[in-house]
Amino acid sequence: MRKPVLQFQDVSFSYDGKKTILDGFHLNVYDREFITIIGASGSGKSTLFRLITGLEKEEHGAIWLNGEQVKNRHGRTGYMPQQDLLMPWRTVLENAAVPLELAGVGKKEAASRILPLLNEFGLNGSEHKYPSELSGGMRQRVSFLRSVLTGSNILLLDEPFSALDAITRLSMQEWLLDQWEKREKTILFITHDVNEALFLSDRILVFQETPVQTLQEVIVPLDRPRSLRDLNDPAVVRLKDGLIDQLRSGGNKI
Known part of the structure; x- marks a missing residue:
């Protein structure tokens, strides 16, 4: 049996009691899944992440993390935003250490945890460089390393x-x-790129018109490991075309 690590049970949320985003919303995400979330701008994708991280509070219902109903969810998940948000005055090592510092880990211990990871994150030899000295890809690797160092088994990538x-x-x-x-x-990975969603995901969840009760689920018909060439599979091409048409038409089911 698959183990749920994130659950929304009958969750409702609105902004200032006016714009309702979720209305009796249900969602189950399971251990070691790669879930991609797509939908039109303003459909509620980032709001979902804000609820998971605790930046917003549900009005009704319950959110469960790893089988526990959590009221204070701050710091319980790793989060990687669209912009890397690296502090320009801090080095790679110092930026990566932020979640460990917030957890009360000392500088020496933090460095001892981070330095062995730099090579597999493509950052070996860059620990004393500043963000302005890094390529865009390297900056995102630092951001992802920082999210991993939270220690959470759930990572949110926006x-x-x-x-x-x-x-x-x-x-x-x-x-x-x-x-x-x-x-x-x-x-859980938010994107507007259907190709990216198909390549990365086990399941794609589609935000349709708000308020949302459930998300449309699309199972990606690709085995793992996979390569970018697998996106040329006729079944995947048909699925891609259907998803794009659906997003363009405003949420009609494929």
């Missing part, structure tokens, strides 16, 4: 590659899958 050039973005997608398989995390 369009983390959208600002990268096309080639770097493809490389980062492949690298992210390697890291996900190695670290055995559960990842």
